[in-house]
Amino acid sequence: MTGKSLSERIGDLGLRLAIEAHTAWLAARDPRVPWLARLLAIAVAAYALSPIDLIPDFIPLFGWLDDLIIVPLGLWAVRRLIHAPLWAELHGAAEAASERPSSRVGMAVILLLWAGLLYLIYWGVRTSPWH
Structure with a gap:
């Protein structure tokens, strides 16, 4: 072919x-x-x-x-x-x-930043006095 x-x-x-x-x-x-x-x-x-x-x-x-x-x-x-x-x-x-060329390292850094932000939000909700 x-x-x-x-x-x-x-x-x-x-x-x-x-x-x-x-x-x-x-x-x-x-x-x-x-x-x-x-x-x-x-x-x-x-x-x-x-x-x-x-x-x-x-x-x-x-x-x-x-x-x-x-x-x-x-x-x-x-x-x-x-x-x-x-x-x-x-x-x-x-x-x-x-x-x-795209930067895979840059993409990984951005993804890690988003994951960290989501974890902080999760942690903030779990430890809040209203939970």
């Missing part, structure tokens, strides 16, 4: 959607983008990057259906509202950002 496996193609699609969502986020923050496109870009990027969905992902098939329909349609609408050269510039910036 010379082609990519299904899991590799799904991974590529996920990466492309993530880059497009990042492009929408960059468009929402760019003053050269029309205000209607900025509002839609904020909504689409927030929905695409949010862990909360209209239909939870644990529901078989329907959980992913909203991600496979709403996000691409929203990205398509944002792309139609922005001039092609500007979209290409923002897309290039999003692709460059996706190629930068």
Whole structure:
């Protein structure tokens, strides 16, 4: 077989959607983008990057259906509202950002900070006089 496996193609699609969502986020923050496109870009990027969905992902098939329909349609609408050269510039910036190495140590530090904060809240509730 010379082609990519299904899991590799799904991974590529996920990466492309993530880059497009990042492009929408960059468009929402760019003053050269029309205000209607900025509002839609904020909504689409927030929905695409949010862990909360209209239909939870644990529901078989329907959980992913909203991600496979709403996000691409929203990205398509944002792309139609922005001039092609500007979209290409923002897309290039999003692709460059996706190629930068991510820091696993930084991620671990942030996760440890959140875990520590949650433990302090738990400890505060457990030891409070109202408990």
